[in-house]
Amino acid sequence: MTAADPRDTGRDGRAIARFLEMLAAEAGSARNTLLAYGTDLRGASDLLGARLAVAGENELGRLGAAWADLAPATAARKAAALRRFFAFLVDEGERDDDPSAALPRPRAGRALPKTLDRGDVDRLFAELQRRQAADPIPGHLRLTALVELLYGSGLRATELVSLPRRALRPDQPFLILKGKGGRERLVPISDRARAAVAEWAVLVPADSPWLFPSGKNHLSRVRLYQLLKTLAADAGIPPARISPHVLRHAFATHLLEGGADLRALQLMLGHADIATTQIYTHVDSRRLVELVNARHPLVDAHRNPA
Structure with a gap:
């Protein structure tokens, strides 16, 4: 439980204090969560002149204007805190109504995935080839197989x-x-990736159950992350720009640029909802516009008027 705040006096202060006590005792909320709730609720109380606990819909509507310059994610967090607070007041019999419908519901834009352009990918593979030529050790074969598969x-x-x-x-x-979610999917493997894996696989101990063993287990995600960061730095790419997930995004992005069907990409990536896959269409909006201008039947009608 957080320490009592000196502002927890008056009707709002007491209601907020009881709400935070409930979160700590019944919901088991972490200290940072309690601090965030307390900050958001007290800030809203200040904006409404210490009338948050008794505020009606008209008063809550003023909060939307006060939060207009905030990032959508920040405003959404504040609104969520207030909704939970008012639900608590209703449950406790402090209020007969819940005015939280008047709170804004800002939608934060979904973050676009980081990706690499084809030049970046070419530099990664050029560095892998340089390493193997300079020092053909098993570790270089393993990393080549890993990157080819990613x-x-x-x-x-x-x-x-x-x-x-x-x-x-x-x-x-x-x-x-x-x-x-236990969903099975079929993942095509390129000829290049199969060749790289075959070259690496002959070096894997016969008694290993893993394709990429490490000690008594398989290679860790953390170690994979580290290997990619080092590879990127050696290839002249800022390490902060690369991760296993970034290479997965590059796979999806470049397939779309090459004309891949969105449904096929959804299956290959293992997305349950195509809405998740559709985020990749941002990277190829220019090509999609060109496709409409070149292929739509109305374009031909415009070129060849009756």
């Missing part, structure tokens, strides 16, 4: 590092993976 198939980091030793077969250009 960029060539869009695997998630956990899926990649935990691949069974015999997951890829020379005569089978795809994997069947069980991803999030």
Whole structure:
């Protein structure tokens, strides 16, 4: 539980204090969560002249104007805190009504995924080739196989590092993976990736159950992350711009740029909802506009008027 705030006097202060006590005792909220709730509620109380606990819809509507310059995510967080507060007051019998419908519901724009352009990817593979030519050690073969699978198939980091030793077969250009939610999906494997894995696989101990072993287990996600950061730095790419997930995004982005169908991409990425996949269309808006201008039937009608 947080220490009592000196402002927790008066009707608003007492109501906020009781609400925070409930969150701590019944919901088991963490200290930082309680501090955030307290800050948001007291800030709203200050804006309404210490009338938050008794505020009606008209008064709450003023908060939307006061929050207009805030980031959508910040305003949404504040509104969520107030909704929970008013639900608590109703449950406690402090109020007969819940005015929180008047609170704004700002929608934060979904963050666009980080990705790499094709030049960046070319630099990564050029650095991998340089390493192998200069010092052909097993570690370089392993990293080449890892990067080929990340960029060539869009695997998630956990899926990649935990691949069974015999997951890829020379005569089978795809994997069947069980991803999030236990959903199975078919993942095509490029010829390049299969060749890189085959070259690495001959060095994997025969008794290892993993394709990418490390000690008694498989390679960790943290170690994969570190290897990619070092590779990026050596290739002249800021390490902050790369991660296993960024290579997965690059896989999706570049497939769309090449004309891939969104539904097919959804299946390959293992997204349950195509809305998740649609975020990648931002990267290719120019090509989509050109496609409409070049292929839409009304374009031909305009060029060849009757």
